[in-house]
Amino acid sequence: MKKKKSLSILKYFFMIIVSFISIFPFLWMIISATNDAREITAVKLTFGTHLVENLRNLFHSDLNFGASLGYSTFIAVITTVLALLISSVAGYGFEIFRSKARDRVFNILLLSMMVPFCALMIPLYRMFGAVGKTGLTGIGLNTLISVIAPYVCTAFLIFFFRQNTKSFPKDILEAARIDGLNETRIFFHMYMPVMKSSYAAGAIITFMSSWNNYLWPLVALQDPQKRTVPLILSAMGSSYTPDYGMIMAGIVIATLPTGFLFFMMQKQFVAGMIGSVK
Template sequence: MNPRLAKALVNGLLIAAAFIALFPLAWMLSVSFMRPGEASAFPPPLLPAQATLANYRELFVRAGMGRYLVNSLLIAGATTLLSLLFNLAAGYAFAKLRFAGRERLFRSLLGALVIPAQVAMIPLFLLMKELHLVNRYGGVVVPALASVFGVFLVRQYARSIPDELLEAARIDGAGELRIFTTIVLPLLKPIVVTLAIFTFLASWNDFMWPLIVLGDQAAQTAPVALAGLSREHVQDNELMMAGSVVTTLPVLLLFLVLQRHYIQGLLLGSVKG
């Protein structure tokens, strides 16, 4: 096949795939600016006849979406920061520190990956109840402090750090904490960004666990609040699309800003260790 023709064919397929992936998001944004009932017409319009911000005003003034977005931001931010601390320390320990039963313990943790998260929800809820964390943000944050996937990702990347570098630091009198903070963490920057994005997205988009542990409506996260709003305004497609936009936009912007570091971390993690 002619190289130019092959290149044009590949580019055409990529453009078509990008259009298919982005069209629902673009239409969601367009519908959010339509007047009530306009999107229910047949065939549904692609663009609003007269753009309006009424849906967003309804969303924030009457539905109180601003509070739910702040709840999601606080929970996702705290979960990301604390989870990074635990996952980085544990992943580095499994990669570079020698202690009894290290490999056996790590294999046991990997075995936990095959257990569905739903199986642990009842005992986890009972544990949060004993800790008096039900209806508190801590009930959402504490179970996410460490993840097997995060520990595994950091371990695989940290194994590529030369042992000679760490031994030289120890000979110079550096303690393990100083080695971790001044030598290891800078080298782990690509995987730190990747893990931070993974954790923030998972926490922001989590629906089931916040729904279970946060019974107080004032403490609900944005996805849970949006689901409740959809039951009250089941026919109001325009308002629901506005809610979807404000729920999706923060994580979409975060991903676009950190996209280069995210892809770099995935590629490096796939070939190292």
């Protein structure tokens, strides 16, 4: 009995330590947002009185942080909506419709996941540069479309939806076809409502990836007025005299959308990741 009690105490003690290690960076980030640069460099671990000042400096600086929030929100939302629609259609098609070339095409698609994005940046840059020279407005480099387009269809998301489609009740599909529904209506009126957990998980993954994307927007968005939040935060830290209080306030604001989305949809996220169908 004493041995079990000792093991239980050690288990909870270990969990407390791990929880503190996990939570401390976020707690320190929030605390630092209320202090000035001098107090942060002195590793002050108590709340200060400079939060309003840091926020004022952040939104009134020449970095256009407010505009960058709008750009990042627009890019993340549009990318998420298009990626979920296109990837779910592809995953649905790969699983439901059978053909001789289906598995070959899907295997080639999976092989593309082995190619790092760094190897694709130069071809993408040349492609969008060439498109921009054709006179088509809003498509070439230094446009939001150039940031959104490469991420509206990813091999991982297609694979994710195909695997979850395996748990889609085939009886519903056959019953809908017998009732005379075409494939478009089956997809939008039956497949999407049933697979809402998978859509929630895919939305969280895609939104967080797009919101935190740094490398490609750094290359594609050459206009300082169109920089996204990660680019603004990077520019703050690379100055000669960085204002750490202002930086921490910006990081807190940049963390809120992804944190809010995850905590609001965490149950659906877990259900979607394990392939649950509601």
